[in-house]
Amino acid sequence: MIQRFYLPLISFLLLVFQGMAMSLLPSSLVYSELLITPHWVLIILMLMAVFFDTDDTYYSILYAVIFGLLIDMVYTSMLGVYMFTYGIVIYIVHGFKKMLHGNFLVAMLLSIMGLCITEVFLYTIYFFSKVTQMPWESFLLDRLIPTVIANLLFFFLVYPLLKSRMEKWSETIQRN
């Protein structure tokens, strides 16, 4: 029963650490010309969509909407943007997962795709609501590519830790 709460708890802690990392990591790394943005929660959610959810369960999408809204509340002053973006991206990943067999390569490619879509969505919404005035080319070079690479490193870190555990938790929850 308690296994139900592991993943929300992990996601919540990562949401908290995301902001702390920005103030604690050396500023020369975090605040360089490159606008690296942590999407740790999203990585966990995408792993969830691939390894935790079956074709008929939609936990990852539910959590995507909830944690997207939490990120909106805590770290930006505009509500709904992350909620919508994360929700849609996890929905897409969940849809792809039905067609593909879940292994390392599939999870990695889906993560790269998910990160790219997320960043493009965020850029589009923030551009039209005038939060950023960054031109498209510099967004691509300064934000999209560094962010995808940095978050992929995080993916490599958590994949071995969480993959088999998620599958196990998923099984026990379904048996109950």
Add this chain to the structure above:
Amino acid sequence: MSSFTRKKRLILVLVSFILLVSLVGFSIRERSELTLPEQFIHDTVGWVQTIFNQPVQFVQGTIDNIQDIKQTYEQNQVLKSRLSQYKSIMQENQMLKNENEELRSNLDLQESLRDYNPIDATVIARSSERWFSQMIVNRGETHGVKSGMAVITGEGMVGKVQTTDKFHSTVRLLSGFNRNNRISAWVWKKEGDPIHGLIQGYDEETDKLLLKEIEYDAKIKEGQAVISSGKGGVFPAGLRIGEITKVEIDQYGLTQTAYVEPAANLYDINHVMIVDRSMPTYNMEEQMEEEKE
């Protein structure tokens, strides 16, 4: 069956899009107060961050201490040589202060725009979204923080309080200022009256603040200091904002615009002071919004 699911999907996408637009529309205006659920979430996240911050701060502090000890000898030599100078300056300062107080009491001016009570706060997190220049500090309504107050470090101003919760508040950094967050400022000159201007926004390309509405014939040079004037209603006077790096005539040729380099480092901030000015405050921005409504 498939057409049914397709319809369902379409409705889902449309509904979520409407939800997005209405939520963004609700929250995009400058809000000085948050809704209760938002405050609750902020405080909860803030507490968890504080718990994890403690050991990290401890380790950081220890490393800093060790580095300090290494440099102590050299610093000591330099400081000793300066000590005698400071003594005379201190005496002079004291004399001037006394004189100032006397003159003030003669004039029945008890409080000045320069006086303020600092509220010490620690930065516990920053926005993970780089396009929002904001950070969370561990002081809130219960400690006397109100939205609109100035936030400073030892070096100068870093931003202002955007919203407050019961025990935490969100600070908007200077780099996130726009037309709606103005600071009434003075360009300080050695002789003559200070020149008045308004800080209106931040230029992302050059990383400089924009000081606008300066009179056309005012003579401004690079390197002059910019301080807050206290005429905006909330900030006290005399807070250091930055230094002028460039001056140009604005597009209509009626006023001048100066680029101001912020005095404080906006990226490496750990401890801040929230400035509660002693004179009664008068929030013009809120007033204007209320009138509009």
